[in-house]
Amino acid sequence: MGAYLQGSLFDQADDIGLGSLRGTRRTELGSGAWIDLLPGWLRGADDLFTRLVAEVPWKAERRHMYEQMVDVPRLLAFYGAEDPLPHPVLSEAREALSAYYATELGEPFTTAGLCYYRDGRDSVAWHGDRIGRGGTEDTMVAILSVGAPRDLLLRPRGGGSALRRPLGHGDLLVMGGSCQRTWEHAIPKSSRATGPRISVQFRPSGVA
Ligand SMILES: O=C(O)CCC(=O)C(=O)O
Numbered sequence: 001m002g003a004y005l006q007g008s009l010f011d012q013a014d015d016i017g018l019g020s021l022r023g024t025r026r027t028e029l030g031s032g033a034w035i036d037l038l039p040g041w042l043r044g045a046d047d048l049f050t051r052l053v054a055e056v057p058w059k060a061e062r063r064h065m066y067e068q069m070v071d072v073p074r075l076l077a078f079y080g081a082e083d084p085l086p087h088p089v090l091s092e093a094r095e096a097l098s099a100y101y102a103t104e105l106g107e108p109f110t111t112a113g114l115c116y117y118r119d120g121r122d123s124v125a126w127h128g129d130r131i132g133r134g135g136t137e138d139t140m141v142a143i144l145s146v147g148a149p150r151d152l153l154l155r156p157r158g159g160g161s162a163l164r165r166p167l168g169h170g171d172l173l174v175m176g177g178s179c180q181r182t183w184e185h186a187i188p189k190s191s192r193a194t195g196p197r198i199s200v201q202f203r204p205s206g207v208a
């Protein structure tokens, strides 16, 4: 009896799932760039965070910078189009996003990049995702965030004031249109006490 009750309570706590994408709200940024935002798209985000921390094969990378090797200030994992994702709800998320944006995007989301910001010292510097086609074509990058909120900043390439969107706890942000080449984004370091956050970035093939 006791064991049964514990099991059923655990199952309830384990309810990880997605809401509807219909509540997504768009902000036009200018220059053909836009962002869509849907706070709390994923329920059970704290559970998913805990599972991803434990189960994803996180990699610490080092990169050549300013003539020396420096630690990339976050942990990373990458899943190609054919790789099984670390939790079934991420496959559901990718399918739901592909269906919702099918007409506008004209192709599915395929790859998933994961970033793990362990605390406020972890960050990503200003950049656009323009290593692939995002540097020359309109495309989309959809980001699902779990764990503690961190500010994502967006600013026009070449200068202008920045927008700030705190993202965590199951929030969805989609960057679309020309966003990767006409705007830049960053997760700045934070000196405030900040809990850990994981972001999952879904991209179409050839966008990086
Ligand atoms: O963690 C995020 O929300 C942004 C990550 C990002 O911009 C990237 O990996 O290209």
Ligand SMILES: [Fe+2]
Residues within 6 Å of the ligand: 127, 128, 129, 185
């Ligand atoms: Fe990015």
